[in-house]
Amino acid sequence: MTTASPTTGTLTGLPALAPLLARGALLSPLKRPRPDADFPRTRLVLPGLRVDLARLAAYERVCGFPTGADALPVTYPHVLGFPVAMRLMSGRDFPLPLLGLVHTSIAVTRRSAMPATAEYELTVYVDGLAPHRRGTEASVVTELRAGADVVWESRSTYLARHRTAARPPAEEAPAGNREPLPVRAEWPLAGDTGRRYGAASGDRNPIHLHPLTARLFGFPRAIAHGMWTVARCLAEHGTPDATAVRAEFRAPVLLPGTVTYGAGEGGRFELRGARDGRLHLSGTVEPRPA
Known part of the structure; x- marks a missing residue:
């Protein structure tokens, strides 16, 4: 199978989520997931990102974080990167149907406190597909940079359920x-x-x-x-x-x-x-x- 070379796409702002969800829903019936399918190799980059402090405060209140803190909550960069991830996962070249896609895990690494008023560069890309006992799972990576340094990164897995012959690892406990x-x-x-x-x-x-x-x-x-x-x-x-x-x-x-x-x-x-x-x-x- 021939795969495309990685490319970088530069964004001028965060995409609107509603049109992306609608596009993903419309394209979902056309997709037939499998773990050996090709996937988009584009890294989407948004430079000069600044946090909307009013939206941040609303997020802190609904999640139970202290409001008015100088640093971002550890989970907030996921909120910033989610529309960009949806732009990738709602596209024609993403092989898994957006409808029914289940967020199964997230792993976050934060290297230092992140000031809420700082400027960041956001990068999101699909890192690969893998077989799962219930279907096919995609890994999506989100990174936040302050200057040249990655200060926060995450890896989320999203599962598309379908019939599969894969078996769970022997060591996996219910x-x-x-x-x-x-x-x-x-x-x-x-x-x-x-x-x-x-x-x-x-x-x-x-x-x-x-x-x-x-x-x-x-x-x-x-x-x-x-x-x-x-x-x-x-x-x-x-x-x-x-x-x-x-x-x-x-x-x-x-x-x-x-x-x-x-x-x-x-x-x-x-x-x-x-x-x-x-x-x-x-x-x-x-x-x-x-």
Whole structure:
């Protein structure tokens, strides 16, 4: 198979999400995912990026971070990079259908505190496809630079479900069977949690907004954004200035509902259903050398 050489595309601003979601939805029925498919090799770069402080404050409030802090919350660069990632994943040359694509994990490395008023350069690219026991998974990398230095980077995986002969690794244990971590907090979640996070982040996917639109995609009620769940946990947990975070999204959180936040040794944290103990999110926070 011949693959295209990597190219760089320079943006003049953050793309609007709504047209990208619509384009991705229209193109989804035309795509047949497989792990050996080619994928876009373009790196999209946005120089001179500055944070909208009013939107940042709204994000901090809905996620539980302190407002008015000098530094960006550890998860906020994902919000900045998400429209650029959607531009890549909604294109004709991205082989996985956007409809039904599931965010399965995120790994973040922050090398130092990031001033909210600084200027950054944002880069987003698709790093590859891989077989998954339930289909095909794409890795998307987001980087934020201050000057020449990468100060924040993430790797998100997105799963397109389809029939596959792949088998899970022998060492993989069912996540839901793990011993729960000690409960540190219980959070009742209102039915408008998805709408409030969508307004702050710009991610207004219909599955997060209203029961009716969520049912169109197979959910009984609206579900919380995965990135809201991890941000809410990290706001409670706390993160060093130089840190490595890993989170895996296990099951959707139905809204309204009540969840418990648990934390234990080794920087582990998780989110579970308050009534049934179902594991929704598991992760770790680790300090790293600056």
